[in-house]
Amino acid sequence: MIFLEEERDKYTKYEKARIIGARALQIAMGAPVLIETEEIDPIEMAIEEFEKGVIPITAKREK
Amino acid sequence: MYITIRAVEVVRAPPERLGDDLQVVVKEMLREKLEGRMDKKIGMFIAIQDIVDIKEGRIMIGDAGVYYETVFDTLVFRPKMQEIVEGNVVEIVEFGAFVEIGSLDGLLHISQITDEYISYDEKGAKLVTKDTGRTLGEGDKLRARIVAISLNERDPGDSKIGLTMRQPGLGKLEWIEEEREKEREREKEKKKE
Numbered sequence: 001m002i003f004l005e006e007e008r009d010k011y012t013k014y015e016k017a018r019i020i021g022a023r024a025l026q027i028a029m030g031a032p033v034l035i036e037t038e039e040i041d042p043i044e045m046a047i048e049e050f051e052k053g054v055i056p057i058t059a060k061r062e063k
Numbered sequence: 064m065y066i067t068i069r070a071v072e073v074v075r076a077p078p079e080r081l082g083d084d085l086q087v088v089v090k091e092m093l094r095e096k097l098e099g100r101m102d103k104k105i106g107m108f109i110a111i112q113d114i115v116d117i118k119e120g121r122i123m124i125g126d127a128g129v130y131y132e133t134v135f136d137t138l139v140f141r142p143k144m145q146e147i148v149e150g151n152v153v154e155i156v157e158f159g160a161f162v163e164i165g166s167l168d169g170l171l172h173i174s175q176i177t178d179e180y181i182s183y184d185e186k187g188a189k190l191v192t193k194d195t196g197r198t199l200g201e202g203d204k205l206r207a208r209i210v211a212i213s214l215n216e217r218d219p220g221d222s223k224i225g226l227t228m229r230q231p232g233l234g235k236l237e238w239i240e241e242e243r244e245k246e247r248e249r250e251k252e253k254k255k256e
Contacts, residue, residue, distance in 0.1 A: 029127040030079030
């Protein structure tokens with residue numbers, strides 16, 4: 001896959017979906033939430049965490 | 064014998080423990096997964112000692128747990144052919160004696176106890192030799208050699224270890240002492256001559 005140089009470190013929409021999905025499942029199953037939030041829906045929580053950049057998950061790309 | 068080995072295993076950290084110290088969680092999970100388990104090549108896992116290295120975690124689709132490849136030191140019990148072991152008799156049965164040799168029991172068959180004819184005394188739960196009247200009962204300490212190993216991975220308790228005492232230097236510890244005493248006396252007499 002070819003990336004623009006300034007977008008090299010950005011996640012694709014697929015990676016974003018995978019990360020938020022994985023994180024939401026963790027939260028739903030009892031993992032501690034890393035932000036202060038009003039949300040009660042794990043998916044919304046995961047999205048908020050993703051936007052703040054605090055999710056300890058990265059995507060590995062095939063070279 | 065008991066040995067410490069370095070092993071590698073992938074272990075799952077459950078989502079509800081993600082906030083805790085990874086070292087602690089991984090160690091706990093390894094304990095749960097391995098302690099008491101039997102592997103034909105490695106032996107029986109007795110205790111997880113130190114976590115040496117935890118690699119980067121991996122997340123599987125549809126599973127909230129995180130999988131860590133872990134390098135760790137573990138204490139294992141690995142019976143070896145021809146190994147000399149010492150143990151206590153835990154049970155006497157018609158066909159021989161069960162001897163505790165570490166975390167597993169070995170079977171000392173009635174035919175492998177002494178060169179003499181030996182009989183089973185049902186009332187006393189003892190094995191008695193015909194000529195010298197030596198007895199072998201529960202709780203006796205003895206030294207034996209491992210001559211057969213058949214480990215069962217599915218049911219570690221069902222593993223079978225065969226022992227023998229029909230070799231010089233082996234036997235109930237008292238018998239060995241007696242033999243030594245005799246040997247000393249023989250040598251004394253020789254010197255006198």
